[in-house]
Amino acid sequence: MSRFGLFWIEGFGFAVALEQIKKILQNSKTYKLPHLPGAVSAVLIEAGQLVPLLDLSQLVGTGTQLGQVAQGYQVLVESEYGTVALPADLTGKIVTEQKGELSVIVGEEEDFGTIGKLIYRNEEYNILDINILAIEMTQGFWQSQPGTGGARRHQ
Amino acid sequence: MTVLGNRKLIFRLGEIRFLLDLADVVEVVDQIADALDPSRSDIGQGIISALQFRHTWIPVVDPTLKLDIFSTVKLKEKIAVILRGTEGNWALLVDQVDELSGAENFQPCVIPFLLKVSAMGFYSQIRLLHNEPMIVFEPERYYGSTAVLV
Numbered sequence: 315m316s317r318f319g320l321f322w323i324e325g326f327g328f329a330v331a332l333e334q335i336k337k338i339l340q341n342s343k344t345y346k347l348p349h350l351p352g353a354v355s356a357v358l359i360e361a362g363q364l365v366p367l368l369d370l371s372q373l374v375g376t377g378t379q380l381g382q383v384a385q386g387y388q389v390l391v392e393s394e395y396g397t398v399a400l401p402a403d404l405t406g407k408i409v410t411e412q413k414g415e416l417s418v419i420v421g422e423e424e425d426f427g428t429i430g431k432l433i434y435r436n437e438e439y440n441i442l443d444i445n446i447l448a449i450e451m452t453q454g455f456w457q458s459q460p461g462t463g464g465a466r467r468h469q
Numbered sequence: 470m471t472v473l474g475n476r477k478l479i480f481r482l483g484e485i486r487f488l489l490d491l492a493d494v495v496e497v498v499d500q501i502a503d504a505l506d507p508s509r510s511d512i513g514q515g516i517i518s519a520l521q522f523r524h525t526w527i528p529v530v531d532p533t534l535k536l537d538i539f540s541t542v543k544l545k546e547k548i549a550v551i552l553r554g555t556e557g558n559w560a561l562l563v564d565q566v567d568e569l570s571g572a573e574n575f576q577p578c579v580i581p582f583l584l585k586v587s588a589m590g591f592y593s594q595i596r597l598l599h600n601e602p603m604i605v606f607e608p609e610r611y612y613g614s615t616a617v618l619v
Contacts, residue, residue, distance in 0.1 A: 347584070
């Protein structure tokens with residue numbers, strides 16, 4: 315039985331497979347470092363380790379730095395390449411797949427970084443492809459394209 | 470007895486904190502406004518000005534340019550950390566000098582794989598002080614014979 319953590323950040327709903335969620339921090343202090351990729355808004359320290367905080371506005375295409383939300387959760391997620399943090403509002407829930415309606419999306423560019431959607435109580439959550447996001451957003455491959463309604467893969 | 474070389478100078482560029490071996494530091498000079506000559510610059514070498522220090526002119530390097538760090542501190546309000554280099558003294562401009570701290574107070578912090586690309590060419594080590602990351606400043610990356618190679 316698959317379970318998901320469901321979160322919101324500035325109107326963008328996202329879902330992460332529960333087995334990938336390592337920890338959820340609240341109002342963790344973040345720090346800037348030189349030459350962080352545009353899709354990494356800051357880093358935070360967890361258990362003596364640096365963790366990149368991804369800027370999910372690159373997915374939404376809002377043009378605002380969602381990662382800069384001062385009050386909220388930082389969801390630490392384990393990818394194949396290391397831990398990343400995702401910013402989230404102070405709401406969150408864990409649900410089983412059966413409680414919602416799951417759809418899988420393949421190959422649509424505007425949904426790059428997501429592997430599907432979960433509809434739960436009439437609200438849509440983008441199921442994030444953490445491995446893709448971790449590697450692409452930290453290696454500087456992402457570039458927001460204003461007016462296109464979302465991020466585009468840029469290499 | 471505290472050995473001088475085991476202490477670190479903590480300074481700030483923009484919002485980011487760095488640490489430097491105190492053994493590399495000759496002197497810290499504030500009030501540099503009247504000792505600067507910006508006409509003596511060599512931008513290709515990262516030198517933005519010359520500074521009169523102990524009756525001689527020494528190169529002044531502003532690391533925020535290479536590190537692409539936004540700083541609100543004007544040139545004449547910056548602090549010069551005079552460093553001993555292979556080609557003589559040179560001045561490192563910083564926004565603020567925070568404190569001295571013993572090397573034993575810092576914990577090592579591995580730069581994770583996901584951040585290695587952004588660090589490449591600019592720094593190679595980070596230390597934690599009270600759980601806050603500080604970049605180990607490597608002077609040779611900014612001035613001296615190897616500076617133009619990185």
